[in-house]
Amino acid sequence: xxxxxxxxxxxxxxxxxxxxxxxxxxxxxxxxxxxxxxxxxxxxxxxxxxxxxxxxxxxxxxxxxxxxxxxxxxxxxxxxxxxxxxxxxxxxxxxxxxxxxxxxxxxxxxxxxxxxx
Amino acid sequence: xxxxxxxxxxxxxxxxxxxxxxxxxxxxxxxxxxxxxxxxxxxxxxxxxxxxxxxxxxxxxxxxxxxxxxxxxxxxxxxxxxxxxxxxxxxxxxxxxxxxxxxxxxxxxxxxxxx
Numbered sequence: 001x002x003x004x005x006x007x008x009x010x011x012x013x014x015x016x017x018x019x020x021x022x023x024x025x026x027x028x029x030x031x032x033x034x035x036x037x038x039x040x041x042x043x044x045x046x047x048x049x050x051x052x053x054x055x056x057x058x059x060x061x062x063x064x065x066x067x068x069x070x071x072x073x074x075x076x077x078x079x080x081x082x083x084x085x086x087x088x089x090x091x092x093x094x095x096x097x098x099x100x101x102x103x104x105x106x107x108x109x110x111x112x113x114x115x116x117x
Numbered sequence: 118x119x120x121x122x123x124x125x126x127x128x129x130x131x132x133x134x135x136x137x138x139x140x141x142x143x144x145x146x147x148x149x150x151x152x153x154x155x156x157x158x159x160x161x162x163x164x165x166x167x168x169x170x171x172x173x174x175x176x177x178x179x180x181x182x183x184x185x186x187x188x189x190x191x192x193x194x195x196x197x198x199x200x201x202x203x204x205x206x207x208x209x210x211x212x213x214x215x216x217x218x219x220x221x222x223x224x225x226x227x228x229x230x231x232x
Binding site: 034036041042043044045046049090092104105107108109110 | 163212221226
């Protein structure tokens with residue numbers, strides 16, 4: 001079984017400060033990992049993904065995430081947050097094990113980010 | 118980037134009527150499409166997975182006769198909520214993927230309100 005945990009329901013930061021949104025995962029094989037952002041009454045926007053290769057992945061809007069296999073984590077980071085980054089962020093994982101026969105995404109519960117001016 | 122559209126974005130209907138929601142991949146061919154349901158301030162709940170030309174695979178607890186899914190082409194999937202009731206009111210989001218290794222791209226969502 002695959003699962004994702006986002007331990008923080010909310011993250012509050014001041015504009016210009018670094019932003020980190022935490023994510024840990026559990027899979028039986030190797031993971032594909034994704035971050036999405038959702039604005040109110042909107043669908044999810046893709047930010048970045050880790051499939052293979054460099055552990056540091058750079059994505060849209062200045063976001064990046066680091067894959068850490070030993071800690072089974074994929075934290076999302078931005079060096080300098082903007083007020084417009086305030087949104088709901090979802091981490092997702094897909095198990096690539098041959099025994100995982102559905103290749104479906106599992107989502108974390110989401111983390112609400114609020115960036116204050 | 119890949120774009121997925123949904124239509125309509127909002128729909129209000131009377132109890133007992135059926136509602137069809139369309140999901141289109143605009144600039145890529147989606148071999149697989151997914152339908153999710155999201156309740157306020159909650160994560161996405163996968164309802165079903167559909168591969169082009171095949172019957173949809175429904176998640177446990179999702180009534181396939183109530184939520185009819187058709188994936189007739191590589192760019193279009195439809196979700197029909199049959200005989201809608203107020204408890205079906207929700208935010209429905211579709212997602213499309215090209216190939217197993219690709220990212221899923223999400224539509225903007227459809228807000229359904231059943232009166």
